[in-house]
Amino acid sequence: MNASVLCPPNSQLLSDGVVREVVQRTKPASSLHQLHGPYKGFSQSSLHPATELQKLLARDTYSTTPSASTTSVAVEQVSPKNVKRKRLEQMNRLNLKRLGTGDSNEGDHRPTAGSNSSANQHMKILELIKLGQYSERKRRRDNQRRYRQKQKDVTASLEETNQLLREEIEQLELRRCDILTHDNVWTATIDYFRVFRQGLRMGQPQLSNQFKFLQAAMAPDVLYNTGRGPKGILSSWGIWQWFDDVEVELEGLRVRAGGSLVASTATSATITERTLRNAFPHLWRSEVENRATTPQLASRLLSQHIVVRGSTTFEWDSARGCVVRMACQSDFLTPMLRLLGSLELVAHAFEKSRITPDFQQR
Template identity: 40%
Template sequence: MRSNSLPVLPHEHKSARKFQRMNASVLHPPNGWSFSDKVIGDVVQRVRASPDIATPSVATAWEHTRVPQFQSAGWTTPHQVKITHVGRQAAEAVNGRTDSKPQVLPVKVHKTSMSEPLANNKSEALFETRTKSNVSVADLIAMGQESLREARRQNQRRYRKKQHDNMVGLEKETSQLQAEINQLEDQRRALAATVPEGACIWSVAIEYFLLFQHGLREQQSAQHPSPPSDVAQGKETCSAQVNFLRSRLAPDVILNDGRGVDAAIYCWRRISFWFEDFQLELEHLHKGGPNVLLATTITSFTITERTLRNVFPGIWNERESAVGAPLVDKLLRQRIVMRGTTRFEWDSSRRRVSSVIAQSDLMTPMLRLLGSLKDVEQVFGNAIISPDFRWRMPS
C-alpha cells in the first residue's frame, strides 16, 4: 500500500538533520533556522550599545512635567536630543541608500542651551521667594498696625479708668465733707438749744472756741516793726479777739499762769508763735456745776525748730551731742495731737468769766514719739512747758 505522504527530497533530509543538531546545541537560537545567510552576513558590529532611535534628554522630560506659569507666548520648548548611532536600516530609511556599508548619520535638531530653562527655574524660584517675602512683610506690617491700635485702645481705657477713679474719689471726698458739715451743724444747733435764756456763760464759751480755734491772729505793725522773737510787744492782734477778751473776761480773770486780760493775750501770743499750725477744736461742752462749764477739746500743732529752740531749749542746746541729737531728730517736724479740757467759771454778779483753766495731755504723744520715759524726762527737763501743757515760770 502506497503512502499518501509526499516523497522526501535528499536536501530536505539534510535540513532536518541540521535542525535537530541546532536544537540540541545551546549555541544556536531556537529560531535560527529562519535567518538566511544574507541577513546574518550583513550584520555590522556596533561600537557601543545604543537604541536605534534618538532619545530625548532630561530637558524634554522637564519640559513635559513642568511648564512655567510665566512662560510667554513666543517662548519655544527647549529640546536637546542625544546624537546616537543609527543602524543600517534606519540610515537607509533616512537617506534612501542601500549600500552595504554602515553609516552613522547625525540627527539634525534645534539646539537650545540648557542654561535657559535653569535660568527660568531660578527666576521662578526668586519670584516665589519675593512673593512670599512680600506676603510676610505685609503680614508683619498688618500685625504692627494692629498692635499699635491695641496699645492705643489700652491707653484710652486706662485714661478713662483714671478719670473715672478721680471722679469717684472727688464724689467720695465731697460726701465726707458734706457729712462733716452736717455734723458740725448738728453740734451747733445742739449747743444753741442747750443754752438757757439769760445765761451768757454758754454763749461766751462757744464764742471763745470759735475765735481762738487757730490761735491768736496777729498782724505786724507797720509803724513799729519788731523782731520775730518778741511775742509781748510790737504786734497788733485781731481787734475782734482782743475786744472779746476785754468784754467777756473779768479784769482779774484767773488763768493758768497769771491774772488779767493782758496775761491771756500774752499766753495766746506764745502759743500761736511757737507752735506751728495750731488748732483748737471743741469736742463737747457740758455743765460741771453751778456757774461752771467743762469743755472737752482736741489740740494739735507741729514741732519746728522754733518750737524746740523756745519751748525745749534743753535738748536744742544739746542737738550736736550724742544725747540731744537723736531726740531732736525724733521730734522735729512731727505732728502732736492731744486731748484736754477747759474749765470756765462764771461770775453772775458781774456777768463775766472769772476763771479760765486749760490743760492737755502732752505726755502721751511725746512718749509715743520718743519711745521711753527716760527720753521724755530728758525732753521736759529744761522745758518751759509741762507735760499737761501748762506754762512754767522761769527758774
C-alpha cells in the first residue's frame, strides 16, 4: 500500500493522467450572453480569462475519458483567444441591434419613424454647416476686399501728400534763392552776431577774421553811431574789453518800414576791477571828497553779473550789396539801478564815468 502522510488517501484519483483527460463541456454563446448581459461592459472577472476557465472546468466536467481528437478540440475552444473573439462578435451584434441596422432573425432592413427623424435632423445639420461655411467664406472675401481698398486709399493719399511736399520744397528753394540774392541783409545780420558772439577778440587770428568780415559785409564808409567805417565798429566793441565773460545773444529780428532790419540782443558780462578802473575811475580812486561813498559803491559793483539789452539797426543797399548804416542802442541804466538801488547813486556813478547810460564811450 502506497500510503504516505504527505499524500491524501484518494491521491490515485488525482493523478496526472486523470486530470489531463478531463474535458470541458462546450456551451452555446447564449450562456456567455446571459453571463455578461447585453448592455454591460466587461466585468471584473472577464478581465481574467484564467479565473473564468477554472470556474467552468469545476462545473462542467465529464467522468468519461474522451478521445485524443476531442481533447484537442476542447482545448482550442476554451483558449483565451476564442473567448475574446466570441465575446467581441456578440457585442458587435448587440450594437447593430441597438442602432436598428439589422436583426439576426430578419433579413430585411425596415426604416422606422425614429430613423427618418434622425436622418432629417442630420440633413438639417449638414445644411446649417454648409450655410455657416458659405457665410464665413463670404465674410473673409469682404474683409479682404475692404483691406485691399484701404491699402489703395493709403497709397493714393501718400502720393498726393508727396506731390504737395515736392511743390512746397520747390517754392521754398525759390524763396531761398530770392533771399540770398536780394534780401542778403538777413544773412549779413546773422553772420555779424555770430562773429561777435563773444565781443571783440584780441587774438591776432580772431581779430583778423572779424575785420575781414566787416570789410566784406559792410560798405567802406558805413556809419556806426558816431563812427565811420569798419574800424569805427571795432572801436565801439572795445568797451566790452573792460568786462569779463562777455556773450552776445540774438533774441529776434524784425523788418521796419523802409526795408531796414532791427536785431534785438541781450549781452551778459561780469564787472571786474578792470571795469571799475576804466569805466568808473572816480569810484575806484581814493579822493577826499568821495572817500566815504566810493568804497561802498565799488563793493556793490565788483564781481556782479549784468545783462544789457539793446537793439541794432541794419540798413542794406541793394545796389551795392552791403550794409551802409548801423545804429546801436543799449540800456545800461537798468542793470546799474538794480545793483545800486537808487537813482542818486546811479547818477553819482555816471557823473564822472567814461561810459554813458546808453553804453557809449565818452
